[in-house]
Amino acid sequence: MSNCINQFLYVPRPAKILEIEELTEKEKRFVLKFDDGGELGRGEFVAVYAPGIGEAPISICSSPFSKETFEIAVRRIDPPEGRHDEAYVQTLMNVTTYIHSKKVGDYLDIRGPFGREFPVHELKGKNIAVIVGGIGLFPGVRPLREIAETRKDFKRVFVLFGTRTPQERYFPKLLDEWNESEIFEVREAYERLANGEKGGFVTGVIDTIEGCKPEDTAVYIVGPSVMFKPVMASLAKYNIPDKNIYFSLERQMRCCVGRCGHCRINDSLVCVDGPVFSLKEIKEKHLWEAL
Amino acid sequence: MNRTSCYILKREHLAPWVEKIMGEEDVLAPVLTGEGKFAFEYLKNAKDIRLDYPTTMLPPTQKVFMPAGETVVTWKKIDGRTVFEPAPAPKRLNVFGIHPYDIHALKVWDDVMGKGRGKLADPDYVAKRKNTAIIGLDVLAPPPNSFCESLGTHIALDGYDIMLTDLGDSGYFVEVATMKGLAVFFRASDWESATREDFILRAKLRAEVAKKYPKTLPIPLEEIKDFLEERIQHPYFDEAGKFCVGCAKCTIACPTCTCCNLKEEPALDGKSGSRVRECDSCQLKCFTKMAGGANARKTPGARIQHRVFDKFVYHHGMPASCVGCGRCVGICPANIADPVKTLTLLKEEVPHE
Numbered sequence: 169m170s171n172c173i174n175q176f177l178y179v180p181r182p183a184k185i186l187e188i189e190e191l192t193e194k195e196k197r198f199v200l201k202f203d204d205g206g207e208l209g210r211g212e213f214v215a216v217y218a219p220g221i222g223e224a225p226i227s228i229c230s231s232p233f234s235k236e237t238f239e240i241a242v243r244r245i246d247p248p249e250g251r252h253d254e255a256y257v258q259t260l261m262n263v264t265t266y267i268h269s270k271k272v273g274d275y276l277d278i279r280g281p282f283g284r285e286f287p288v289h290e291l292k293g294k295n296i297a298v299i300v301g302g303i304g305l306f307p308g309v310r311p312l313r314e315i316a317e318t319r320k321d322f323k324r325v326f327v328l329f330g331t332r333t334p335q336e337r338y339f340p341k342l343l344d345e346w347n348e349s350e351i352f353e354v355r356e357a358y359e360r361l362a363n364g365e366k367g368g369f370v371t372g373v374i375d376t377i378e379g380c381k382p383e384d385t386a387v388y389i390v391g392p393s394v395m396f397k398p399v400m401a402s403l404a405k406y407n408i409p410d411k412n413i414y415f416s417l418e419r420q421m422r423c424c425v426g427r428c429g430h431c432r433i434n435d436s437l438v439c440v441d442g443p444v445f446s447l448k449e450i451k452e453k454h455l456w457e458a459l
Numbered sequence: 460m461n462r463t464s465c466y467i468l469k470r471e472h473l474a475p476w477v478e479k480i481m482g483e484e485d486v487l488a489p490v491l492t493g494e495g496k497f498a499f500e501y502l503k504n505a506k507d508i509r510l511d512y513p514t515t516m517l518p519p520t521q522k523v524f525m526p527a528g529e530t531v532v533t534w535k536k537i538d539g540r541t542v543f544e545p546a547p548a549p550k551r552l553n554v555f556g557i558h559p560y561d562i563h564a565l566k567v568w569d570d571v572m573g574k575g576r577g578k579l580a581d582p583d584y585v586a587k588r589k590n591t592a593i594i595g596l597d598v599l600a601p602p603p604n605s606f607c608e609s610l611g612t613h614i615a616l617d618g619y620d621i622m623l624t625d626l627g628d629s630g631y632f633v634e635v636a637t638m639k640g641l642a643v644f645f646r647a648s649d650w651e652s653a654t655r656e657d658f659i660l661r662a663k664l665r666a667e668v669a670k671k672y673p674k675t676l677p678i679p680l681e682e683i684k685d686f687l688e689e690r691i692q693h694p695y696f697d698e699a700g701k702f703c704v705g706c707a708k709c710t711i712a713c714p715t716c717t718c719c720n721l722k723e724e725p726a727l728d729g730k731s732g733s734r735v736r737e738c739d740s741c742q743l744k745c746f747t748k749m750a751g752g753a754n755a756r757k758t759p760g761a762r763i764q765h766r767v768f769d770k771f772v773y774h775h776g777m778p779a780s781c782v783g784c785g786r787c788v789g790i791c792p793a794n795i796a797d798p799v800k801t802l803t804l805l806k807e808e809v810p811h812e
Binding site: 223245423 | 539725
């Protein structure tokens, strides 16, 4: 945990934008470096503050081994269809638009990092399947990069990625590189194929993990909450123990330091106790609301 | 080391004592407001202090530790960069006449805000707590709707710097519990040492008031957690949800509700501004709404269930977060906030399988 959090819980640190990559029309990746030269440290997400506009929790997508710089990827949230009377969604719209308006050399104000990551270091010697839905690739990339750098500690590693169209692969270079070098077994599913035909969901490629010993396999499910139940149903026949199934949860967050209460599910705070919870924890703490 | 020392302060010496403190520091105390209700206000005149108040409509905890629009951080734009300034150091404050249940509520605040539920300590809160003297006041006439006795919050044995007890004709019994309290009390111009009789009288008054509470919880405190966990799917919550108007008054009136929001207050020039904290409520529909439009607690029933469980199942450094003050009972326009009524109804109906 970064020491500056305890000192000034709510004071952001300015970070310079070194590089911007347009992933798609709506998503951009930013490479950042703290102005004070400090490292980011361990955590799952940061809070990006737009002075006078608001703040948004944003996933970190760089490897934890990257000390000098770190990366975040941001989707610009557009006004939803129909009514949008909710102040929080309005804030997210404004903040993500603000972040997207920034250019190389500008500054972003960052608080964090916050949250508990997918515990890669505790799962050495296991098969790992990262099941990703859509924009869940942003937080999903961080543990995958960590695994890639210590690849020999793990058995088979799967990247099972479901997204809407082949254009929305967000990190095409990274996915292709992993696939071609065969360090990970990458399987992708598109809801709509390039030629406009109907494709499949991520649940259709889960059978790739066939043949892995259940107790030697860990699963990390990261994506929109609507995919949790179908993915769990598809996983059921593999009998993977609850403690090896991890979910990354999403909640409204305002303070990111366990004060504001917005992200609470029962007695757990998604911002400090999570956002990554194992199915065992979800069952023990009765966090059924999460799934 | 025993720092406790007890004194008797005559009635007529109360106002001069408060006035002396007011000359140097801020004093928050119960006063009678225009509408015939009592409220904790920053004193302007020492004679306004009313230590005979039944209870206040709003709790003193939020007023002290989460005042609306409190600055958390300020910022200024300088050459394209944002320069931040943390919150200024808190001023010294004396809270007068805070009842035992509100003193117990502060323990929940210490856990949630102070210790960050054992995770990230909040230096701003800790500094504020250190600079605030708690001058308690024993309840001798239980507030309407209160059920403190069954929660054990009718008497506070710690958590205060000074505890006052109204002994009637002989004046106020003053128990000084901390060095901070001693510094406050020694500004009084005249006092006597408490005698054995005064101690006996205080103990007698405290024992008598314990019997006077108008309501009691239908289930023993130590069984409530299991009792409620068995009834997590109980239809009562959705039934109550039909009447809930979502006004969030029950959480605003609650001394242990700490949920908050960070808001922007930019200056008109757009080059500076501040982030301010204000209270928020889990009873509002938008409280858990997410970016994609999904909402974790969509129905009023789910929100009511969350509130009831937060007060009795999820512990924040106390046996129960509910301290039994009964403020939510009187303030709820739909008459569904009463914890005693809720538990009674849950007990009567068969749990839903």
